[in-house]
Amino acid sequence: MGAAIDAAAADAVGDVVPARRPTRSLAWLGLAPFFGFAVLFLIGPTLYLITGAFQDRTGAFTFDNILGLFTPQIMAAYAISIQVSLASAALGALIGFFLAYAIVHGRLPAWIRPTVVTFSGVASNFAGIPLAFAFLATLGRLGLVTLFLKDAAGINIYALGFNLLSFWGLTITYLYFQIPLMVLIITPALDGLKGEWREAASILGASRWQYWRMVALPVLAPSILGCFLLLFANSFGAIATAYALTGSSLNIVPILLYAQIRGDVLYNPNLGYALAFGMIVITGCSNLLYLWLRARAERWQR
Incomplete structure (x- = not known):
């Protein structure tokens, strides 16, 4: 008797509630421009860059471009780029x-x-150029x-050793x-810092x-370290500002990459692809660590 009643109830519910048919959301269409x-x-x-980094000029597979990254000039360029990125990221953070x-939390006026x-x-x-x-x-x-400090205070910042077209000039x-x-x-x-935590402490x-x-x-x-890594990646890949400011006087990776691909003096596009591949690896690792740290930070901010 009970089984018959349950079967009848199930049939009644099936008659009242129509079966759901799978539908495709048109919201995916809005993501088409992004993809x-x-x-x-x-x-x-x-x-394309990764593929070109492992090819020679004839298109044959080779590791010579990757090995070329370990020459003194390119290693020095990577070292300067990392130093500038670390300095600007640390000071910026x-x-x-x-x-x-x-x-x-400074209790400043609301409009600030x-x-x-x-x-x-x-x-x-x-x-960039601006x-x-x-x-x-x-x-x-x-x-x-510069002229105001020289005329008003008698301070010549260039006589004191400052140079805008230098490591610290680019960092600033x-x-x-x-x-x-x-x-x-x-x-x-x-x-996300809750007031209850301060009160409890x-x-x-x-x-x-x-x-x-x-x-x-x-x-x-985690948020501070993640921001530091993001700032590092942000400055490591910057080229327009550095090139417009220092030209070729400061040998950083983006400028060296630009010289290799443009080919005014140096012309080895596949070595340029390898330079770009090295930058992708460094910035990719920084961004992955940033995403991991941000995920850890979000646990506390929920």
């Missing part, structure tokens, strides 16, 4: 963190935060700040877009320094 853009301008060129902390965030969104994308020209007009030998120029990028990325992480007798050392910084550490 098309990624294939045409990211995946396709990357595969440090200054950007304190700037973001000031606008999030949207103003700084808006400027950071613009400045983080300001690079940025190089701006710094030449400001800190060049005849720049506005990179900071213009590194600091705003750090502000944009670390601000949500600072927003205060109730337990922890000082401000103890709260930051034992609670806040361990929570923010």
